[in-house]
Amino acid sequence: MDYETIICFEIHVELNTETKLFCRCSTRYGAPPNSQVCPICTGQPGALPVLNRKAVEYCVRAGKATHCSINRTSGFARKNYFYPDLPKGYQISQYERPFCEKGYLEITGDDGNPYAVGIRRIHLEEDAGKLVHSANSFEESDYSLVDYNRSGVPLLEIVADHTRNHLHSVHEARSYLEKMRQILRYIEVSDCTIEQGQFRCDVNISIRPKGTQSFGNRAEIKNMASFKSIMDALEYEIKRQVKTLESRGQIFQETRLFDEEKRVTVPMRSKEDAPDYRYFPDPDLVDIEIDEAYVQHIQNSMPELPEETVNRLTEEFGIPINDARILVKDKSIADFFAACAGYCEDTEKLSRWIIKELFKLLNEASMPIQKCPVSPEAFSQLINSVSKGEITDNIGRTVLEEMFKTGGSPDSIIDERGLTPIHDTNALERLLDEVMEENSQVASQINQGMAKPIDFLIGQVMKKTQGRANPKKARELLHKRLPHFS
Numbered sequence: 001m002d003y004e005t006i007i008c009f010e011i012h013v014e015l016n017t018e019t020k021l022f023c024r025c026s027t028r029y030g031a032p033p034n035s036q037v038c039p040i041c042t043g044q045p046g047a048l049p050v051l052n053r054k055a056v057e058y059c060v061r062a063g064k065a066t067h068c069s070i071n072r073t074s075g076f077a078r079k080n081y082f083y084p085d086l087p088k089g090y091q092i093s094q095y096e097r098p099f100c101e102k103g104y105l106e107i108t109g110d111d112g113n114p115y116a117v118g119i120r121r122i123h124l125e126e127d128a129g130k131l132v133h134s135a136n137s138f139e140e141s142d143y144s145l146v147d148y149n150r151s152g153v154p155l156l157e158i159v160a161d162h163t164r165n166h167l168h169s170v171h172e173a174r175s176y177l178e179k180m181r182q183i184l185r186y187i188e189v190s191d192c193t194i195e196q197g198q199f200r201c202d203v204n205i206s207i208r209p210k211g212t213q214s215f216g217n218r219a220e221i222k223n224m225a226s227f228k229s230i231m232d233a234l235e236y237e238i239k240r241q242v243k244t245l246e247s248r249g250q251i252f253q254e255t256r257l258f259d260e261e262k263r264v265t266v267p268m269r270s271k272e273d274a275p276d277y278r279y280f281p282d283p284d285l286v287d288i289e290i291d292e293a294y295v296q297h298i299q300n301s302m303p304e305l306p307e308e309t310v311n312r313l314t315e316e317f318g319i320p321i322n323d324a325r326i327l328v329k330d331k332s333i334a335d336f337f338a339a340c341a342g343y344c345e346d347t348e349k350l351s352r353w354i355i356k357e358l359f360k361l362l363n364e365a366s367m368p369i370q371k372c373p374v375s376p377e378a379f380s381q382l383i384n385s386v387s388k389g390e391i392t393d394n395i396g397r398t399v400l401e402e403m404f405k406t407g408g409s410p411d412s413i414i415d416e417r418g419l420t421p422i423h424d425t426n427a428l429e430r431l432l433d434e435v436m437e438e439n440s441q442v443a444s445q446i447n448q449g450m451a452k453p454i455d456f457l458i459g460q461v462m463k464k465t466q467g468r469a470n471p472k473k474a475r476e477l478l479h480k481r482l483p484h485f486s
Helices: 053-065 170-186 227-246 292-300 306-317 321-328 331-341 347-364 376-387 393-406 410-416 425-438 440-447 453-464 471-481
Strands: 003-014 077-080 090-093 100-108 114-126 130-133 144-147 154-160 199-209 219-224 254-259 264-270
Touching (some): 003 170, 003 227, 053 100, 053 114, 053 154, 053 170, 090 114, 170 199, 170 227, 170 306, 199 227, 219 227, 227 254, 306 331, 306 347, 321 331, 321 347, 331 347, 347 393, 393 410, 425 440, 425 453
Parallel strands (some): 219 254
Antiparallel strands (some): 003 154, 003 199, 100 114, 130 144, 254 264
C-alpha cells in the first residue's frame, strides 16, 4: 500500500532584540550562567512583566514576510507546565489571539513547481531557561544545573497548518526550513544561528493511505536543533510508522526524542493537546491593539526579501538566475556581491568566481564571508584583471589564494611573486619550440590527426611558465605550427 506523509513544523526562533520579552535583562549569548536575570524573568512574587515593543514589531515583520493576516487585537496567555527550567511554572505565550495567522511560505515542491505551504499562526512567547546535565543525557546524569539567562528571551513560534498544503517529503521539509531561515535572516529579526539554539523546531509527522482524507495519529519529535538530525529523524519515523501500519499495529499520539547516536526516535511521553496546558489570559498583561498605520509602517520599512534580491541581481547585473539564487542563499554573500559589483566590469565572471573560487577558500578555512580577508574592492580589482586578459585564470587563482592568506592587493602580489603574464609572442614561440622538441612523439601524434595530446603540450607550456603563459594564445601559436591541428 502507498502512503502519504504529512509533515508540519513548530519552529522556534530567538529574536535578536537587545533585551528580553518582559524585562530589561540582556539577551547576550555566552554570558556567565545566571548573570542576566532579574525578579521578572525568574518569576519572583510581585514582579510584573512589561512587553518589549521591538519584539512585537519583529513578529509582525515575520508575518508580513510570510503573507499572514495581522490581528488588530492580540493578547497573551499563560501556558501551564512544570519543568525545572521554567521558573514561574507557566510560560507567557499566545493562544486564541496570536499576532499573525493564515499565511504561507512558497517553496519548490517535489515536482519542481512552486508550492505554497500553509502557516497556521505566528506568535510571541518567552523562552525557557536551560538545563545543564552532569552527563551527556538526563538519564545518565547524577544532577542537573539550571541557567536562567535564556529565560524570558523573545521567542517567535511559527506553526505550520497540517490541513492546508502540508509538506509531503523529507526533501520538501528541508526546503521549507531553509527558506524560512533564509527569510528570517533577510528581514533581520534573528541571526538564526543553529549552534546557539536561535533556530530550533519540533517536528510533527503522520502518515495515511493515499487517497484517504482523515489524518492519522501524529508523533511529535521535540527539540530538534540541526538540519541533519531533523532529516534523519524524519526518515526513520516515516519508516517506523509505515512498518507499524503494515504489521497492523497502532500508531499512538505521542512525543518522541531523537537518539543521535543510534539514529532512532524513542518514546518520551504521550502528546499533550491544548487542554493539557490549561491556557488562560495572563492577568498581568493588557491586550495589544495594532492599528493599520503601525502595520503599514512596518511594511514600508521591510528589508528586501530573497526572491526580490534574486530578481534585482539578474535584472541589474545580468547574472544567470541560478548564480543569483546561490548568492542569495546567504544575505552576507549577496551583500558582498553587490559591494563588488560597484567596482567590477564583468559581473557574470564576478558571480562565478565568488561561487567557485572564493567559496572554496572560505569552506577550507571554515570562515563566514563576514570575516573574509579579501575586500570587495580588491576582489573586484582581481576579477577586472582576469576579465581584461591582463592575467590568466590560473594566475588569478594563485593571486586570490595569496590575497586570502595575507589580505594583500592583487597588483602587489603579482609584482612580489613575479606572476606577470607572458604576452611576448616571440617568447611563447620559443617555449613551444622547447616543448615540441622535448615531446616530439606527442607532436607526431597530433600531426597524424590525434587531437587529445594537444592539451598535454599546452599543459607543459603552462608548467614551464608557472601558469604565466596565456593558454589561448599558446593554442593559437600551436595551431600554426601543426598543420593537422583541428
